[in-house]
Amino acid sequence: MITDIQKEIDRLKKSTDTCILAHSYMSEDICEAADFCGDSYALAVKAKNVSQSNVIVCGVRFMAETVKMLSPSKRVILANPQAGCPMAEQFNVEEIEKLKRQNAGCAVVAYVNTTAKLKTIADVCVTSSSAVKICSALPQKDILFIPDINLGTYVKNLLPEKNFILVDGGCPAHAKITRADAENAKRAYPQALMLVHPECRPEVTALADYVGSTAGIMQFAEKSNKRQFIIGTENSIVQHLQFRCPDKKFYPLSKDLLCGNMRITTLYDVFDCLNGDGGEEIVMPEELRVRAVRSIEKMIEYGG
Ligand code: 13P
Ligand code: SF4
Numbered sequence: 001m002i003t004d005i006q007k008e009i010d011r012l013k014k015s016t017d018t019c020i021l022a023h024s025y026m027s028e029d030i031c032e033a034a035d036f037c038g039d040s041y042a043l044a045v046k047a048k049n050v051s052q053s054n055v056i057v058c059g060v061r062f063m064a065e066t067v068k069m070l071s072p073s074k075r076v077i078l079a080n081p082q083a084g085c086p087m088a089e090q091f092n093v094e095e096i097e098k099l100k101r102q103n104a105g106c107a108v109v110a111y112v113n114t115t116a117k118l119k120t121i122a123d124v125c126v127t128s129s130s131a132v133k134i135c136s137a138l139p140q141k142d143i144l145f146i147p148d149i150n151l152g153t154y155v156k157n158l159l160p161e162k163n164f165i166l167v168d169g170g171c172p173a174h175a176k177i178t179r180a181d182a183e184n185a186k187r188a189y190p191q192a193l194m195l196v197h198p199e200c201r202p203e204v205t206a207l208a209d210y211v212g213s214t215a216g217i218m219q220f221a222e223k224s225n226k227r228q229f230i231i232g233t234e235n236s237i238v239q240h241l242q243f244r245c246p247d248k249k250f251y252p253l254s255k256d257l258l259c260g261n262m263r264i265t266t267l268y269d270v271f272d273c274l275n276g277d278g279g280e281e282i283v284m285p286e287e288l289r290v291r292a293v294r295s296i297e298k299m300i301e302y303g304g
Contacts, residue, residue, distance in 0.1 A: 002029050005271055009033045012274035019052040023059035024214040025234045025262040030058050039215035040112055041127035047071050056273045058265050060085040065116050068282040069293040077273050080265040081280035087113045090147045090169040093121055099144055103165050106142035111151055119292035128198050129213035130303035131155045137302050154198040154205055173259045174199035181254045182207045185230045189251050195220055196232030234259045
């Protein structure tokens with residue numbers, strides 16, 4: 001049944017000149033149907049070079065907005081309009097402008113999980129896989145890092161030569177994981193390496209054997225000669241890794257590490273989009289796009 005829909009999706013992609021970009025948190029059946037599946041940095045880079053005239057984004061709203069900003073001539077559709085990232089909405093422009101004035105001369109570094117409006121006042125965007133490299137390369141010593149305090153703390157600890165000003169935002173799914181959860185998982189699977197996303201709290205990343213983006217975690221586990229892994233990011237990654245590496249064992253750090261926004265998109269949503277019967281076309285005023293895309297272009301310039 002799923003295979004039948006995937007075949008139909010394949011046919012419709014060709015007949016409608018559509019490319020499907022999926023974030024690594026999407027379900028296995030969506031990743032199989034997609035032209036590309038990766039972390040938020042790789043999706044942004046990919047968005048610049050799409051040849052098709054239509055792009056369906058399976059992920060959350062800021063990812064579809066990023067694709068639209070980088071490929072304004074394309075028709076960009078968010079596969080499920082309800083998929084948003086709560087972190088992206090945690091601060092408004094006025095709050096960050098105020099902090100910027102209080103810290104004159106600082107660079108404003110915005111995690112890509114932000115609204116287009118916030119991106120207009122950022123000097124550069126970062127993703128979880130590029131934040132350390134980009135912050136390190138910035139000429140400014142003072143960095144106002146928004147909105148994720150956990151990712152910001154992780155980067156700050158690796159770059160003692162910089163002065164970080166952090167705000168109290170973050171991912172509700174990753175931030176609820178506690179040190180006790182990590183300790184319990186390590187006790188339950190003493191042979192396993194623990195791989196976690198930098199959106200987790202510092203006391204959790206401190207216990208990890210590897211800290212990295214969704215794609216980073218997957219690459220680490222695939223290449224490692226170890227056989228057991230505790231995965232400290234959205235539990236979809238546990239399933240992807242188990243499919244890719246059937247001879248290894250993957251355990252969720254916590255059964256609660258779930259992002260409802262990432263899970264809401266289904267293969268049927270993709271099918272409906274291709275039939276012109278679902279999704280939401282991303283429409284952005286050109287003036288906003290031009291001001292917001294600068295920080296994303298800078299991210300790709302610094303990130304390589
Ligand atoms: P990545 O940068 O690892 O793709 O993460 C995006 C995200 O939303 C993680 O929660
Ligand atoms: Fe946003 Fe967290 Fe979901 Fe990622 S996992 S999309 S940061 S809420």
